[in-house]
Amino acid sequence: xxVTRFAPSPTGYLHIGGLRTALFSYLWAKKNGGKFVLRIxxxxxxxxxxxxxxxxxxxxxxLGLEADGAITYQSQRDAIYKKYIDQLLKEGKAYKCYxxxxxxxxxxxxQIANKQRAKYDGRYRDFDGTPPAGVEPVIRIKAPTxxxxxxxxxxxxxxxxxxxxILDDFIIARAxxxxxxxxxxxxxxxxxxxxxxxxxxxHLSNTPKQIVVYExxxxxxxxxxxxxxxxxxQGKKLSKRDGATDVMEYKAMGYLPEAMLNFLVRxxxxxxxxxxxxxxxxxxxxxxxxINKSASIYNTEKLDWLNAHYIKNTPxxxxxxxxxxxxxxxTSHDKKEVLLDALKERAKTLKELSEMAKEILNxxxxxxxxxxxxxxxxxxxxxxxxxxxxxxxxxxxxxPTDYHHLIEEVVNEKxxxxxxxxxxxxxxxxxxxxxxxxxxxxxxxxxxxxRKRIEQALKALA
RNA sequence: GGCCCCAUCGUCUAGCGGUUAGGAUCCCAGGUUUUCAUCCUGGUUACCGGAGUUCGAGUCUCCGUGGGGUCACCA
Numbered sequence: 173x174x175v176t177r178f179a180p181s182p183t184g185y186l187h188i189g190g191l192r193t194a195l196f197s198y199l200w201a202k203k204n205g206g207k208f209v210l211r212i213x214x215x216x217x218x219x220x221x222x223x224x225x226x227x228x229x230x231x232x233x234x235l236g237l238e239a240d241g242a243i244t245y246q247s248q249r250d251a252i253y254k255k256y257i258d259q260l261l262k263e264g265k266a267y268k269c270y271x272x273x274x275x276x277x278x279x280x281x282x283q284i285a286n287k288q289r290a291k292y293d294g295r296y297r298d299f300d301g302t303p304p305a306g307v308e309p310v311i312r313i314k315a316p317t318x319x320x321x322x323x324x325x326x327x328x329x330x331x332x333x334x335x336x337x338i339l340d341d342f343i344i345a346r347a348x349x350x351x352x353x354x355x356x357x358x359x360x361x362x363x364x365x366x367x368x369x370x371x372x373x374x375h376l377s378n379t380p381k382q383i384v385v386y387e388x389x390x391x392x393x394x395x396x397x398x399x400x401x402x403x404x405x406q407g408k409k410l411s412k413r414d415g416a417t418d419v420m421e422y423k424a425m426g427y428l429p430e431a432m433l434n435f436l437v438r439x440x441x442x443x444x445x446x447x448x449x450x451x452x453x454x455x456x457x458x459x460x461x462x463i464n465k466s467a468s469i470y471n472t473e474k475l476d477w478l479n480a481h482y483i484k485n486t487p488x489x490x491x492x493x494x495x496x497x498x499x500x501x502x503t504s505h506d507k508k509e510v511l512l513d514a515l516k517e518r519a520k521t522l523k524e525l526s527e528m529a530k531e532i533l534n535x536x537x538x539x540x541x542x543x544x545x546x547x548x549x550x551x552x553x554x555x556x557x558x559x560x561x562x563x564x565x566x567x568x569x570x571x572p573t574d575y576h577h578l579i580e581e582v583v584n585e586k587x588x589x590x591x592x593x594x595x596x597x598x599x600x601x602x603x604x605x606x607x608x609x610x611x612x613x614x615x616x617x618x619x620x621x622x623r624k625r626i627e628q629a630l631k632a633l634a
Numbered sequence: 635g636g637c638c639c640c641a642u643c644g645u646c647u648a649g650c651g652g653u654u655a656g657g658a659u660c661c662c663a664g665g666u667u668u669u670c671a672u673c674c675u676g677g678u679u680a681c682c683g684g685a686g687u688u689c690g691a692g693u694c695u696c697c698g699u700g701g702g703g704u705c706a707c708c709a
Contacts, residue, residue: 181709213709220709273707289636290705310707328639337637338705346707353709377638377704400640400702407701435646438658442647445657464647467702471645474659484672518671547669579668594668606670 174206177366178239179357181213182224185418186231188470189372189402189410192436196399197370198237199437199458210239211360214247215350231419235429236451244364246356253351256359256389257311257344265388266344268309269296292340311345313355313388321380326397327463328373333380342381354381362391370460373398374409397460400440400467410470422475426498426521428486431479438474440464448481476520483519488512491525498526507616510572514608514616532613535625536603543605544633547595553630555593556600558582560626569619572611579611600629 176197180190201208212228214220232238260266271279271292280290297314316335323331333339344355351359357378361369376398386393404414416422422432434449441464443449443457486494491512492502502508511529519525559582563569566578582593598605601613601622614622 179709183709216708218708276707284635287635331638333638343707348707350707352707357709372703373639374703398639403702405645409703438646440646445648447646447658466640468647469645471659474646477659480672515671517673543669583668590668592668598669604670608670610668 174201174204174368175209175365176201176206176368176370177209177211177361177364179211179213179360179371180228181216182220182222182228183216184224184227184412185420186228187410188417188419188436191231191235191419191432192402192439193371193399194232194237195235195433195436195454196397196441196458196460196463197368199454200368200370200460201240202455203458207240208237209241209244209364209366211244211364212246213353213356214245215353215356217247220247227420234420234423235433244360246360249356249360250350252363253345253356253359254349257351257355260313260344260388261311264314266311266313267296267299267341268303269312269341269343270299270303270307270309271296272307289337292342294341297341308347310343310347312341313344313384315339315341315381315384321383323376323379323383323396325376326368326395326460327400327465328376328398331376331379333377335380338377338380339384344385354378355385358382358385358391359389361394362386362389367392367394368397369394370397370399373400397463399460399463400465402439403467403469405469405471407469414470423497426523426525427475427479428482428494428522431475431482434478434482435472435475439468439470448478480520483516483522483525486516488516491516491522494522495526495529498522500526500529502529510612511616514612518608528607531602531607532616535621535628536601538603539599539629539633540604543595543599543603547599547605548633550592552592552596553634555582555586555588556596556626556630558586559593559597560623563619563623563626566619570615572609572615574611575614575622576611597626599633600626 178190178194178197180186198208200206212225214225257266261268269292276292279293283290292312294317296312303309316339319335321333321335321339323333325331342354343352345351360366379396379398383393402410404410410417416425419432423429430450433451433454437449437454437458438447441458441462443462446457449457483491488509492508495502502511505511511532515525515528519528559578562578562581566574569575569578579590579593579597582588583590586592594610595605597610598607601610601617607613617625
């Protein structure tokens with residue numbers, strides 16, 4: 173069974189890049205009928221917070237991603253890590269190093285001065301004398317000093333590291349006894365049964381160290397997939413400074429989770445020429461072998477397009493619900509269907525949709541000067557008066573077609589084009605040019621409101 | 635700097651030795667529309683450079699250049 177994981181450290185919100193690797197992991201597990209598990213890497217007490225964990229869970233919930241089984245918290249697993257450290261110590265695969273931080277620093281500086289790689293020199297590797305007083309030892313693992321470590325990566329292919337280039341006896345437990353990252357990641361992944369690791373390729377250079385731990389502990393090495401980074405416009409790793417990188421910001425801006433997921437799945441992954449993927453299709457079609465090898469630049473143009481697409485395809489009753497978050501309550505509005513049908517075609521976000529709806533629902537409190545100048549030429553006012561008279565005389569105005577007939581009558585009688593009446597009427601009703609069909613607008617606001625807006629505009633512009 | 639990864643339109647990408655190098659987005663033009671948007675049609679734009687292998691290279695090899703990642707008693 174395929175078991176994948178997402179293992180964030182809760183230092184803040186769920187990041188776009190994190191979400192993408194989480195999504196890939198989720199899809200791959202689901203496709204294989206496996207499990208996708210969540211592990212919170214909260215060992216750095218200074219930087220982690222419970223709120224951050226909740227924020228991540230909230231984002232997952234919004235997107236409909238759900239982890240299988242209980243969430244693992246590293247902070248609760250000290251005893252487990254200690255057990256495996258003791259085991260390595262006992263087996264002679266790890267040892268206590270009494271070198272002080274100062275000594276280590278001095279060694280490092282000397283090596284750098286000699287243009288050598290900064291590297292622990294292994295001085296306590298085979299030490300069996302009397303330890304120096306007053307130094308709490310760290311635990312170091314015995315890493316190979318020669319030979320190659322090969323990572324058989326599902327995205328990058330075979331990546332070979334020379335042990336002498338990159339390895340030294342790295343620390344697996346600090347002086348205070350707490351285990352370090354590469355050690356706990358390995359122990360947890362192994363114990364949790366993770367056999368396919370999909371993560372950012374910034375972890376690729378950690379992988380040999382983790383392999384050293386896997387082998388020392390006698391665990392199976394999982395299959396790794398190192399997914400290329402998402403870069404900002406400057407081509408650097410995406411960070412908080414690059415605008416919206418918090419997934420939940422997109423919810424606030426009026427993006428749909430389907431659009432977000434579809435957008436992210438296509439960043440670094442593709443399936444032929446297909447652009448639109450439902451969750452079901454993603455699960456069916458996703459395969460990490462189709463992940464691109466090169467980094468991509470974060471650019472949300474396509475997200476807007478996708479979002480517009482998904483808004484168009486969202487049923488109106490669902491839109492009504494979603495729009496509650498954008499200060500628009502249409503629940504009991506009798507023309508909500510007409511309104512939403514007209515607006516969902518032209519909104520890129522829910523926020524935009526809400527704003528456009530309000531522009532129709534509320535009478536304009538100003539008139540776009542450029543629009544006025546363009547529309548109020550010739551006998552515009554006379555035409556509007558004629559229309560108003562017809563409006564007042566008419567009965568049974570309900571549907572857009574009812575209003576359309578009304579406009580038609582004026583057009584026919586006066587022998588003018590639709591634009592002659594449409595443009596000035598638009599100014600009256602909406603305060604500007606552009607927007608949905610006028611028949612639709614009038615059907616939404618009704619006869620009385622239409623009349624009022626025409627009068628109001630005539631008074632203001634005459 | 636050492637090590638590692640990467641390199642096709644502005645952006646996301648297809649391509650897996652033989653294609654007029656395809657799609658999407660963006661942008662532009664035309665059509666539809668009383669207007670705007672949607673929608674439809676069309677258009678501009680790309681194989682980082684150099685050697686080699688081959689009858690033939692975007693595709694394979696090497697070198698260069700460029701970009702990125704990583705080098706902690708952080709995760």
